Amino acid sequence: MNAEFHFRHLLRRLVGLGVLAAGVALGWPAPAYAAPRIKEVASVQGVRTNQLIGYGLVVGLDGTGDQTTQTPFTTQSLAAMLQQMGVTVPAGSAMQLRNVAAVTVTAQLPPFAQPGQALDVVVSSLGNAKSLRGGTLIATPLKGADGQIYALAQGNVVIGGAGASQGGSKVQINTLNAGRVPGGATVERAVPTPLAQGDSLQLDLNSDDYNTAREVERVINRRKGAGVAQALDGRVVRVRMPASPDERVAFLADIENLPLELAAPAAKVVINARTGSIVLNQSVTLGPCAVAHGNLSVTISSTPLVSQPGAFSQGQTVTAEMTDIKIKQEAKSLISVPAGSKLTEVVKALNTLGATPQDLLAILQAMKAAGALNAEIEVI
Secondary structure, three states, X not given: OHHHHHHHXXXXXXXXXXXXXXXXXXXXXXXXXXXXXXXXXXXXXXXXXXXXXXXXXXXXXXXXXXXXXXXHHHHHHHHHHHHHOOOOXXXXXXXXXXXXXXXXXXXXXXXXXXXXXEEEEXXXXXXXXXXXXXXXXXXXXXXXXXXXXXEEEEEEOEXXXXXXXXXXXXXXXXXXXXXXXXXXXXXXOOXXXXXXXXXXXXXXXXXXOHHHHHXXXXXXXXXXXXXOEEEOOOOEEEEEOOOOHHHHHHHHHHHOOOEOOOOOOOOEEEEEOOXXXXXXXXXXXXXXXXXXXXXXXXXXXXXXXXXXXXXXXXXXXEEEEEEEEEEEEOOOXXXXXXXXXXXXXXXXXXXXXXXXXXXXXXXXXXXXXHOOEEOEEEEO
């Protein structure tokens, strides 16, 4: 019985592989990429995260805390905390504490967060502490932009870096002055959202595009009825909502997964001047042009020279330097760049130049000025 079962299972696998191989041989089209949904291109106005910040102390460090002589605010904060606990520090006393560090504590308060929920917090050193490893963040209120307390943070700090020093030598991986407290903050106050307010909600598009706004309006009205959605401009779509809160949740769950049939985006080339990264989208096209780009290299070499005085001449030894500067410019011929109407053709044309990403920064800007690059250049 087992042999018959295994034979049938093997036969089904062979048939499946045969069908798959036949499909590849016949050139069956591959599955298309999924169309973007409304949740990927828009968000509900007012439903967002809120930044929280606080100032606190990390204690329990192994001699790697702030040097209190150079960071007086650490001593002042510790004295104020002790006074709240009923401990009075004599005025003028110089506290030399190496196991305490002043830190800033930041967190992201997500939408719909309720009191009692836990948040991750980021702890960063403010003073000259060498490391926060092994420290404990004591109770720190986290405030919003309105000055109200929305969470309270406390817990052990987790550091992702490592380091060691001995005899004037130091080795360090990542940073030791910043870390996280997973689940270290407790929400104390909820932020109201406009989900249950009014008779309509506003969808804010991630980018300003009239075609996307019209498409969002079209798919919502086709699914929920004419007049439910109305595009106000290239970024805002107003949607009429049901009355009860539970119906609104179901309504948003339905429309946020609706697929969109979007046209090609506006042609854009994004250049990162700091790293030399260049990104082109699918709408970038090239017109025929000719490009010549040469490399210029400057080499400076310095040779020390020592002039010794003669014996019994009462002279002094003089040290000087002989500097040699060489300038070399590589000869580059004029290269004809063909027109490209697709992204693969544009990439192939730019690769024929043999230029580095740093050189392409100047070449693309020159192509734009000459009218051969049909795209908007954005430098970040």
